[in-house]
Amino acid sequence: MSDTSVAQHALLGAPTEYLTPLERPTLQEAQAWCKRLTTSHYENFHVVTWFLPRAVRQHFESLYAYCRVADDLGDEVESPTIALRLLDEWGSMLDECYDTPQRSMHPVFVALHETVKACGLPRQLFHDLLHAFRMDQVKTVYNTWDELLEYSRYSANPVGRLVLWICGYKDEPRALLSDKVCTALQLANFWQDVVEDAERGRRYIPAESMERFGVEDGQLAGRVFTPGFCAMMEDLVVRTRAMLREGRPVSAEVDHELAVTLDLFGKGGEAILDGIAAEHFDVLRGRPVVSKTKKLWLLAGALAGKMRVRKAR
Incomplete structure (x- = not known):
């Protein structure tokens, strides 16, 4: 299977709205996707973002999108076995975002790379969150x-x-x-x-x-x-x-x-x-x-x- 098809099918079994798209979104499209996620899931978070410093608000939306999808991959699927597989895939996509960002296909990681680059965010903190979601399965x-x-x-x-x-x-x-x-x-x-x-x-x-x-x-x-x-x-x-x-x-x-x-x-x-x-x-x-x-x-x-x-x- 080609690298592209692997990326496209990486999240099969995940909630439909989180499937990896067939084409890589632009940065603007990816950031808009993350923003929509903050308004469609938890109204309270969307309200809170209004109080955040405007200069970094987009970065918070990218961070929230990463956390929200990861949480749902752990909680909104059929079994712990599937959840663990999906969380491992999400972790691999995170590493790709850091190591070979040009290959990222999912809007979360297209947007998150911009945040990582601008703010110098440590990779381990993102992996720590995935560790918690894995703990929830076992x-x-x-x-x-x-x-x-x-x-x-x-x-x-x-x-x-x-x-x-x-x-x-x-x-x-x-x-x-x-x-x-x-x-x-x-x-x-x-x-x-x-x-x-x-x-x-x-x-x-x-x-x-x-x-x-x-x-x-x-x-x-x-x-x-x-x-x-x-x-x-x-x-x-x-x-x-x-x-x-x-x-x-x-x-x-x-x-x-x-x-x-x-x-x-x-x-x-x-x-x-x-x-x-x-x-x-x-x-x-x-x-x-x-x-x-x-x-x-x-x-x-x-x-x-x-x-x-x-x-x-």
């Missing part, structure tokens, strides 16, 4: 808090580090603060999605916490809320909130425009944890919802920050 339960932190090191922290790199911040002290925020956001999402994850055969609540508070696996699937479960969730929320606040000073270590976006992410994590607490830690009734009023308040605060940045110029 590891469905977690025993310790440290195991969750290790998972987040691959699933969440690379995104924060890439955001900093895109904006020109490559030092380790800022990256470590970002890691705190990103890990806390990952954990907050786990705590609000306990029921959904249980239905998919996954459990991110560490076994050591369940044992400490006398909670059993059957309670998750059966949605059996007890005082022990309440105390366990409260403990997890407290620990997660402390981690989030430890990392929040990163906003003071970057330019004001990026700080607006980082603050919005941090406050969004606080809002999730507040929502869990408002439900008296009963996440078994369903996913706690951040109210529309709260969302508008967060966006209004970010908008005010954006306006202050513009006036200061």
Whole structure:
């Protein structure tokens, strides 16, 4: 099979919208494809991109597209075997984007190469994300808090580090603060999605916490809320909130425009944890919802920050 036909068929078995096109898109076409993906999947991300520095907004859309497709290759296919094959193909296409970019056919990698070239992004951070998506195929339960932190090191922290790199911040002290925020956001999402994850055969609540508070696996699937479960969730929320606040000073270590976006992410994590607490830690009734009023308040605060940045110029 020729190199061209290999590229064209590399993602067979993936969601239809992610199949590699028969012809290489232009850079403009590839960037437009990534932009459409940010508006068609998660409205919240599209809203957040408006607060990002305009000069690097396109780079964030390319980064998001890479993450979004990789995530869907892991979660939206028929079996773990197919998912692992597709993730390996995506990793090979990533290497091609770095080593022989003229051969890239998929719009994500045509656009991403421009971002990699402009910002000098480390290849390993992208591969770390793929490692997390592979972990999702083979590891469905977690025993310790440290195991969750290790998972987040691959699933969440690379995104924060890439955001900093895109904006020109490559030092380790800022990256470590970002890691705190990103890990806390990952954990907050786990705590609000306990029921959904249980239905998919996954459990991110560490076994050591369940044992400490006398909670059993059957309670998750059966949605059996007890005082022990309440105390366990409260403990997890407290620990997660402390981690989030430890990392929040990163906003003071970057330019004001990026700080607006980082603050919005941090406050969004606080809002999730507040929502869990408002439900008296009963996440078994369903996913706690951040109210529309709260969302508008967060966006209004970010908008005010954006306006202050513009006036200061």
